[in-house]
Amino acid sequence: MSACFKVDKNFDIKLVPYSPIQEKDPLEARIQFKNTGDEDGEMELCIRLNGEVIDSQKVFVKKGEYGFVRCFPDITGKIGKNTLDVNGELVEFEVVREHPVLLDGGFVMLGPPNDRKCCITYTPEVKAMLDSDWSDYIDDLHHMRQTGIIIMVSHQYERLYYVDDLKVTAHYDGSKLYPKSDILASDPIEAILTAADRNGQHVFIGVGNNYGRPGEPEDIEELFERYHSHQSFYGWYFACELNMEEFKPEHWDKLQRNTAKARALSPAKPILMSPYCQPGPEFIEYIEQHDLFDIMMPQDFVGQNRFTLADSRQQNITLLAYCKKSKKHLWANCEAFNFTAENVNLVGNGALSLLVPRYKNGGMDGEEGFIQQMETVRPYVEKIMNFMFSGFFATPNARIKAGGSAAIKQYTDYMAYQNAVLEGKR
Numbered sequence: 001m002s003a004c005f006k007v008d009k010n011f012d013i014k015l016v017p018y019s020p021i022q023e024k025d026p027l028e029a030r031i032q033f034k035n036t037g038d039e040d041g042e043m044e045l046c047i048r049l050n051g052e053v054i055d056s057q058k059v060f061v062k063k064g065e066y067g068f069v070r071c072f073p074d075i076t077g078k079i080g081k082n083t084l085d086v087n088g089e090l091v092e093f094e095v096v097r098e099h100p101v102l103l104d105g106g107f108v109m110l111g112p113p114n115d116r117k118c119c120i121t122y123t124p125e126v127k128a129m130l131d132s133d134w135s136d137y138i139d140d141l142h143h144m145r146q147t148g149i150i151i152m153v154s155h156q157y158e159r160l161y162y163v164d165d166l167k168v169t170a171h172y173d174g175s176k177l178y179p180k181s182d183i184l185a186s187d188p189i190e191a192i193l194t195a196a197d198r199n200g201q202h203v204f205i206g207v208g209n210n211y212g213r214p215g216e217p218e219d220i221e222e223l224f225e226r227y228h229s230h231q232s233f234y235g236w237y238f239a240c241e242l243n244m245e246e247f248k249p250e251h252w253d254k255l256q257r258n259t260a261k262a263r264a265l266s267p268a269k270p271i272l273m274s275p276y277c278q279p280g281p282e283f284i285e286y287i288e289q290h291d292l293f294d295i296m297m298p299q300d301f302v303g304q305n306r307f308t309l310a311d312s313r314q315q316n317i318t319l320l321a322y323c324k325k326s327k328k329h330l331w332a333n334c335e336a337f338n339f340t341a342e343n344v345n346l347v348g349n350g351a352l353s354l355l356v357p358r359y360k361n362g363g364m365d366g367e368e369g370f371i372q373q374m375e376t377v378r379p380y381v382e383k384i385m386n387f388m389f390s391g392f393f394a395t396p397n398a399r400i401k402a403g404g405s406a407a408i409k410q411y412t413d414y415m416a417y418q419n420a421v422l423e424g425k426r
Helices: 123-128 131-143 188-199 217-227 249-253 256-265 281-289 309-326 370-377 404-422
Strands: 013-016 028-034 041-049 052-061 066-071 080-086 089-096 105-108 148-151 155-157 168-170 202-207 233-238 271-273 332-335 337-339 355-357 384-387
Touching: 013 080, 013 089, 028 041, 028 052, 028 080, 041 066, 052 066, 131 188, 148 188, 148 233, 188 202, 188 217, 202 217, 217 256, 249 281, 281 309, 309 370, 332 370, 355 404
Parallel strands: 105 148, 105 384, 148 202, 202 233, 233 271, 332 384
Antiparallel strands: 013 028, 028 066, 041 052, 041 080, 080 089, 155 168, 337 355
16 A cells, blocks of 8 residues: 555645735645555645745655645735645635734633632623534624634633642533533534534634643543544644743643644644733743744733733734744734723632623723724734633624623624724724
């Protein structure tokens, strides 16, 4: 049989950023090809952009393993429709002059720990959503022009505080690793991916959680086994939120096993991370020397009132220089929430401070409102995501309206702004 290779455009070729792409963005084509033969061998790869050969090479691949190539097509002057041809597999994409100041996507949360008090504004409703509700919600986001969906956490702690052992649960039935969480949906991840397949959306699946758990390679294996057949499964989100300023390398070291596992299973799928604070020199030096992720998406901290817009701008200026040097990608994570208390201890769970849609500093549109957050980051980033949709953007006609009237208002305010932008009125 010898070596045998095949490239499937729906699973083996990922464009970062995905289409549409700004002319100034560093387009990356991530191409994988598995040797399914019974011998080691070489893959002859020919890559064309609009019919012109831009890369041609032979790649040696051991039997049973993936070969992988990163290609950076020059899209300068290529406004409009384009075609990338990889050994006859055609991937079409669009190049635009620049994106409007609008959201491209954001996070959905399937259910926080049961004792996370600040989340009570939306936890009961989110956990009551059925698979059909999640499918409808992804359709709602599609109608909202949202092309990127980040499933924040797949495996979450049951409780976070005052417990001897942190019990991990799975947000889907049938896990071989963890008991099922108490959400009512059977498998919201499957529902989200199926709807996104239909809508042409791009989904990141969360690994680990946002309370310090990096996750395990076995988590990635199970998630990949369950969901790899979905075309919308675009990449991984490493949910462990880490500090770029008070840098602790041992926390980042824990992610290396997960990166290696994700690369082995499907090297074309990009890895997204969303750390916080200003990036310090130790952090920059570390990530230049370690392959942990492909897309840097810093928390803008404006919703938490821990950053001003000026701070957010400086954060992006610093990280853009790193991304250009290291051939990584810079996306934005604009916080679509506020805490009701003035000061919030994110580690503790004491005085009640609730997570609610943006209302401080202008709310949606004001001195340092949500629109101004997007305006601040737009010149530096490829995509604008937000934290988050669940509980903070609710459509008026949804069966379950997580976040209540405040989330409906934020949704309608954003849609009014988006319509004004698309009509050229802003």
